[in-house]
Amino acid sequence: MDNQETRNVTPCAQTQTGQASCSVPNALGKQLTPWVMLAPFLLAFLLFFVIPAFQTLQLSFTDSGLTETHGYVGFANYIELLQDSSFWASLVQTAYFALLTVLPLTALGLVMAMLINRLTRFAGLVQAIIFIPNILPIAVMAMIAGWMLHPTFGVVNLVAGTDVAWFNDPDFAMPMVAIATIWWTVGFNVLLFLAALKNIPQDLYEAAKLDGASEWGIFRFITWRQLRPVTVMVFGLQLVASLKIFGQTYLLTGGGPFDSTKVVLHYMYETGFINQNAGYASAIAVVFVLIVLLILLLQSLITRFINRRG
């Protein structure tokens, strides 16, 4: 309240040129300005974020179809979800993908960034070679990976002298999706690690070299310590990104063979958009949100713990 009154007065008191800015409509305009500027964003945010978020929750308690709304069914969707073996299988597939990608993407990103950081020449070129796959649309990535791993004409089989149908083999499908994903996205992590490496004060290294520290010692006691926060961040980003996997498996394997790569979002898509069961799909979405938020919460707790220990 106090704040508001002062704001009504200040234009008059402060503006030397006076006249117009003292008039009443202008003072009112000044109060409206923040809201006028916010309105377009807030409207879009409300329409395309806030309302859908609540609707997801609301729909999850109904047996609505994709476009028509049906009545409430209480917790029926959630109870069904608990006993739905396809849902649990999709969670397991998602976790398997996370297991295959999160740690390799973090570790490889760190190693690549350190290698690039050592270079005195061509650092920009090497970074570009690693990063370019990352900016390609997912469909382009999938087409190239599909062609590389083609059962008969794929370069991988030709070089290795094998004839494996990589994406049609339940043992190979998910690992191959993981490898394609690593090729596609590791450049982003390299970017983050390189920025963090450049932020490490150089005098730390110079002091260590004067003390005759070994290269391993320098890594362990300087580089690694300084990189710990960004490593936790990359790991967390990667974990959440891996839970959101859909496009890679959808395009490369179609969820098969025998549903062995059908991940949570694929199951949600299939339930909501193919089988038109929006109520049940929304329950899957709610559980998905809870898992993502829980992981983010854990990540921020771990970051805080590490920062406190110094």
Place this chain on the structure above:
Amino acid sequence: MHTKMTLTSLLAISLTVLLCVLWGAPLLWAISTALRPEAQTVDGLQWLPDPVVFDAFVRVLTMGDLPVFFVNSVVTSLAVTVLTLLITVLAAYSFSQLRFKGANLLFWCCMFGIIFPFEALVIPLFRQIYHLGLADSLGGVILPQVVSPMVLFVLKRFFDQVPKDFREAAVLDGAREWQILHRVYLPLSRNIIYAMAIITFMGAWNNFLWPFLVVSSTENMTIPIGLTQLNDTYGVRYAQTMASALIGGLPVAIMYVMFQKRVASGFLAATGLKG
């Protein structure tokens, strides 16, 4: 000591070269495939195309739907970029420089949008777009993409860092907020706005999930969706498939090569690491 250092360096450089080969190979192989006559794509292992022909590129650009997908991607990505920047610059300025009741709470609500997975909103979003009559239209592709709490976060943080002297000088001159934003803050934030525009454009160009859900007819498909339909069109024509893939990725690849530094700074700012 000296030999040990060189050994480490040698190992590091060999590893770097190996990784470059592994990471560059798929794209080079795709280019090599696209540049050969269709019959030679299934001719076994042959690294370099001989003869080099552009038939595949010519065919996918003159026949089939690739040009349609391309135009749709240009239109939707540009629209998303312009609209996102327009509404978000205004909001960021308001949150950063203007005082109003509930500003903090409102800003943190918007920030919740950064961590909330968009994927969980697609069912009600689809229903909404459907009931607005925008299902299977470019407008339906564009609208939900204009909300970017990440860009809001980056721009607000940038505006926060602008020294207050600039603002006070403008206020003393009797400038209104719109003028202060236009004459003081926009010129100062040109670099960060360009960086956000580039990564917003790239994100829209590459967006798969939402256009995939909302678009159903070929004439409205964007590149990432349309490319997935090509196999049905071409059957097993690998040179043409690779040519289409390369054309689909070309605009963002060119943008990256041209604005490498800006792209990097944009992505870093987006993760909150630097900016």
